[in-house]
Amino acid sequence: MRSLWFRILIILVIIGAVPAYLATAVLVRSYRDRAVSVREMSVKNQCVMLCDLLSSERYLEKIDSVAVNSQLALLSKIYNGRIFIVDSDFRVIKDTYDLDTGKTSVSKDVVNCFTTGKGSSTYDGRNAYIILTFPIEDSETREVTGVMLAAVSTNEVEQNAQLLETRGRIVIILVTVLVVVLGFLLSRFLVRPFHRVTKAIEDVTDGYEDEAVSVPDYIETVQITTAFNQMLTRVRSVDNSRQDFVSNVSHELKTPLTSMKVLADSINAMEDVPVELYREFMQDITHEIDRENRIIADLTSMVHLDRKAAKLDIERTEIGGLLEVIIKRLRPIAQKRDIQLILDNPEEVYAEVDGGKLSLAFSNLIENAVKYNVDHGWVRTALTADTKFFYVTVTDCGLGIPLDQQEHIFERFYRGDKSHSTTIEGTGLGLAIARSAISLHRGAIRVASKENEGTTFQVRIPLTVEV
């Protein structure tokens, strides 16, 4: 019942059959009205003329006027009607059916005509007759001296109307049948492209078909297939990136293990190894374990951030304080290479944010700025705010990022120039984590950098997060 073709069928039937039904009803009705009024008018005209003749012939005084009698008989015959002539004593002096002559008429129509001096006409559709009354006026005094009452049968009109009705009904039935049949075929035909869309999508789902779906019959089907194809592309790229990710992860996880194995093997292969050498090798192995741990920690936090429905622990937080804690933690590492950490926050900025996730992002940025810096360099972290957003800018005077790498640095596992990656440790997850945390807050991150001069990361985050 909810099928489109069924609805199209119903709509076609309604717009096909209902007008036919209405048209018939209106036609029959207007025929009936028209025919009755035509009949009424023509009888009226004849009767008015006859009334004049009656008064000029003084028919009410002696009823043997041949002219009037023959006219009356004719009129009665033509219109299948009955005419009464009632004199001022309400006595029926002429009845064309010759049944009630001499009787006294107390009919309401007659009484009304005498009292008002005006004719009337009454149509009774159910019993199929029209009653018309006409005052017969004295040609000189204009006094009502009698009444002519004409009863005209409208049986004929009724019969014709019924005939029309029957024919109309047949037409309605034919139209309905035709519309149902045509509507059935047409609606089936109209929805066929949609079935084709379904079929094509099913083929893709079942794996028979790898190509993009194409059903160009309607704009609508084109829209559906285009949307579907976009989704398909997206799903495929997601799938690809997942594969990349898995291979990257396994590679990254394997690297420290390989180093550990090499270290362990080489120390096993040696004989009479001094304790100092053991200790040194063990220290290297511990270092590799730390590295492995860090990679796993990074991966875990990234998976947490990446999940679609990652929940934000929104709290009112003072951002300056948050940055201060991060810088305090990084200061020992910076001091080793004599890098100066500057925090520039002229005012307190309160925002409703998930402090834990944001500090992850900011610490990654500042950590990078330290890591990819030159000895004796500096890192400036600035905090500003307007009515809607607050801004955190991390600037360094370090190595900088070549332009062609800038678009890739936020990708997972991407690491810059091969030269640093060997000297500077890292997994390439830091910026990916930062970006995830920032976009969860509906914020934005931008990078500006020049090689060997320095890098600036600018972060913009709304003061309140609308969920």
Next chain:
Amino acid sequence: MFNKHCRKLNRHKAGRRPSASLCQKHGSICRKTASLLILSLVLLLVGCDNQGKTDAANGSVIFCLDEDGESLEKEPLSLTATTTIVQIDEILDTFQNQVPTDPHQKLLPDSLSVISRSLEDQLLSINFSKEYLQMSTPREVLVRCGIVRTLVQLDGVQKVSFFVDGEPLTDSRDRKIGFMTAETFIENSGREINNYRSATISLFYASEDGNRLRRESRLIYYPSSQPFEWAIVERIINGPKVQGNYPSVPANTQIISASTSEGICYINLGAQFASEMPGVNPRVSIYSIVNTLIEDLGVDSVQISIAGENDVLYCGAIPLNQPFTADMSLVEN
């Protein structure tokens, strides 16, 4: 009393047009009732009065005017009196003090009063005060119709005539109105237009000398509820329209029944038919009916009976025990 009762029954029959067999049954009921009544005069009186009372109780009506004063409306009437004359007085009283239900109006004008009334042989005469003449014609006609129709419902009243200040009521041309019955008035003129049939028929009437039949063709209309045979015989009784033709049967003849079965038309006429028609040959009377019916209906023969009896001699000469076939030799050409 017995006669009156029988006549009453006949009137019922005429009104209801029963079939021949039904009528014979009625005849026997009439006779049975009569013998019963003769056996006990007291019982008869009680019975008659009871009948009158139940009639009055069951659906008797009194007329009043509608809200526009242009037509008559019915209202229920209940009578406490048991004899006709007291019932009449009661009705006339009710008319003068009528309080119809809203929005109907009282039938009589307040000023009008009844001076006297007399009932003689079921003919009622009512004498009104002078104010009667002050009514407008439409009002007067409605008043007349309302009073007559109310009074003739009583068993003991057949016809009513009006007097004003002792003088018989006349119309605007000084013609006497005379006795009136319910049939004197027609209410729904023309409203039954679709319930009539028409036919062009030949009718046979008497010639001037009363020895021959003369043909007269006419277009007639009759109610579709009325048998065609009845309508034809009625036209014969009502007499000719063409000059030179003369009535062939008594004008007051009643038709009791008229029907056709298996090619024979059965006509049952009232006793008035048997009375002598001066100057008309009895054969002409019989054959005016027979020839007319055979020619118009296409039946083979006609069986005439008088008051249900056909074992009689019509005018002492013509036996009615056999169906008649047409005799066209009587017709003038």
